[in-house]
Amino acid sequence: MSRPELQAPPEIYYGDSVAKKYTTNTRVQRIQAEMTNRALELLALPPDGAPSLLLDIGCGSGLSGEILDELGHIWVGMDVAPSMLEIALEREVEGDLFLHDIGQGFGFRPGTFDGAISISVIQWLLNAETSSPLSAPPARLSRFFRTLHALLRNPSRAVLQFYPSSDDQIALVTSAARKAGFGGGVVVDFPNSKKARKVFLCLMVGEQSMPKGKDGVEGEIADEEAADARFEKRRQRLKERKGKKRNIKDRDWIIKKKEKYRTKGKEGVPRDSKYTGRKRKAAF
Amino acid sequence: MVRLLTHNLLACHARNCTSNNFPLELRDVSVALREADYSEDFLRGFIPRLEWPALVQAAKQLGEDSLPEEPLDPATATEEQLKALHHVLLEVHIEEGSMVCPGCQHVYPISNGIPNMLLAEHELARS
Numbered sequence: 001m002s003r004p005e006l007q008a009p010p011e012i013y014y015g016d017s018v019a020k021k022y023t024t025n026t027r028v029q030r031i032q033a034e035m036t037n038r039a040l041e042l043l044a045l046p047p048d049g050a051p052s053l054l055l056d057i058g059c060g061s062g063l064s065g066e067i068l069d070e071l072g073h074i075w076v077g078m079d080v081a082p083s084m085l086e087i088a089l090e091r092e093v094e095g096d097l098f099l100h101d102i103g104q105g106f107g108f109r110p111g112t113f114d115g116a117i118s119i120s121v122i123q124w125l126l127n128a129e130t131s132s133p134l135s136a137p138p139a140r141l142s143r144f145f146r147t148l149h150a151l152l153r154n155p156s157r158a159v160l161q162f163y164p165s166s167d168d169q170i171a172l173v174t175s176a177a178r179k180a181g182f183g184g185g186v187v188v189d190f191p192n193s194k195k196a197r198k199v200f201l202c203l204m205v206g207e208q209s210m211p212k213g214k215d216g217v218e219g220e221i222a223d224e225e226a227a228d229a230r231f232e233k234r235r236q237r238l239k240e241r242k243g244k245k246r247n248i249k250d251r252d253w254i255i256k257k258k259e260k261y262r263t264k265g266k267e268g269v270p271r272d273s274k275y276t277g278r279k280r281k282a283a284f
Numbered sequence: 285m286v287r288l289l290t291h292n293l294l295a296c297h298a299r300n301c302t303s304n305n306f307p308l309e310l311r312d313v314s315v316a317l318r319e320a321d322y323s324e325d326f327l328r329g330f331i332p333r334l335e336w337p338a339l340v341q342a343a344k345q346l347g348e349d350s351l352p353e354e355p356l357d358p359a360t361a362t363e364e365q366l367k368a369l370h371h372v373l374l375e376v377h378i379e380e381g382s383m384v385c386p387g388c389q390h391v392y393p394i395s396n397g398i399p400n401m402l403l404a405e406h407e408l409a410r411s
Binding site: 096101 | 287293
């Protein structure tokens with residue numbers, strides 16, 4: 001199936017039934033939890049363990065918020081899909097929930113949040129839903145990053161995991177973030193794996209050093225974390241084998257086929273000769 | 285589930301509404317009380333980020349008048365004062381009502397504890 005963001009705007013795509021399916025699917029739950037934990041790792045909050053005030057951008061049904069709750073953080077979540085928020089209410093997450101379109105910019109006072117995370121959301125900003133220039137992707141991205149930069153404290157970070165469909169999209173998003181004043185860039189986990197590859201936009205307010213992506217090559221990956229990258233080698237091999245298909249319509253095959261037609265009594269079967277099954281010369 | 289903590293951070297973000305857009309005025313609100321975990325470190329760290337007069341005013345409107353008029357000092361606040369602050373900030377949830385921008389009169393309705401912060405096309409800030 002094509003990518004969800006190409007099918008419908010988020011508030012329509014995540015209707016009641018999809019929202020329910022999404023939240024109860026254990027595979028989605030596991031992947032979301034893994035990405036949230038990784039995002040928190042990249043967020044590098046102060047190690048003293050005191051609760052921070054975090055922003056969960058595109059919180060959905062609170063799958064990521066639950067993890068923030070467990071760690072004792074105080075968080076504010078926003079999402080544009082009412083069905084998802086309803087489920088979040090049912091699940092009784094601790095954070096404050098807002099119905100908000102992040103492409104419209106945030107309305108928070110400057111310098112109030114200790115950090116922001118966002119799991120699988122930003123790709124939704126890259127589609128134009130109306131023809132108005134105010135809702136074109138560059139305008140939405142610029143409003144989003146400018147207001148995000150303003151509401152974060154100095155120093156702090158925002159870690160945004162997303163699924164870009166091309167390198168151009170990564171470039172578009174990072175340049176919009178740069179223009180808003182963010183430092184940092186893209187961290188890619190398991191860059192060589194098609195399935196486990198995860199792109200994190202790691203944005204920084206103030207001067208900080210850039211974290212490194214996890215690398216999953218040469219089968220060194222130890223534990224569960226890399227479960228997605230485990231069968232990468234085998235998949236690669238299978239793919240290669242499939243590519244080099246033997247040409248089965250060779251001379252033997254043609255002769256066998258002709259024999260069959262002759263025994264069936266079919267008329268006009270060509271004679272066999274030394275030219276049977278030979279390739280023609282190139283025309284020029 | 286708008287708590288006073290988040291209310292204290294919220295300003296109107298409609299186009300051209302850049303001054304007199306804070307605090308959003310609470311109207312016709314109904315509140316619910318829910319217990320939350322107390323963390324002294326968080327509160328002490330958070331006091332400097334609060335707009336104190338706005339907080340006191342909003343708390344009074346919701347019937348909570350345990351806060352002093354003068355801002356607490358994060359270094360010297362007593363545990364009793366912090367407990368009161370914790371209650372006001374994190375345990376009072378606004379369930380229904382609306383928030384109105386004092387500048388542009390934009391109404392952000394709150395239903396079921398979730399405020400609707402969506403803007404119409406003509407209210408979007410130019411980027």
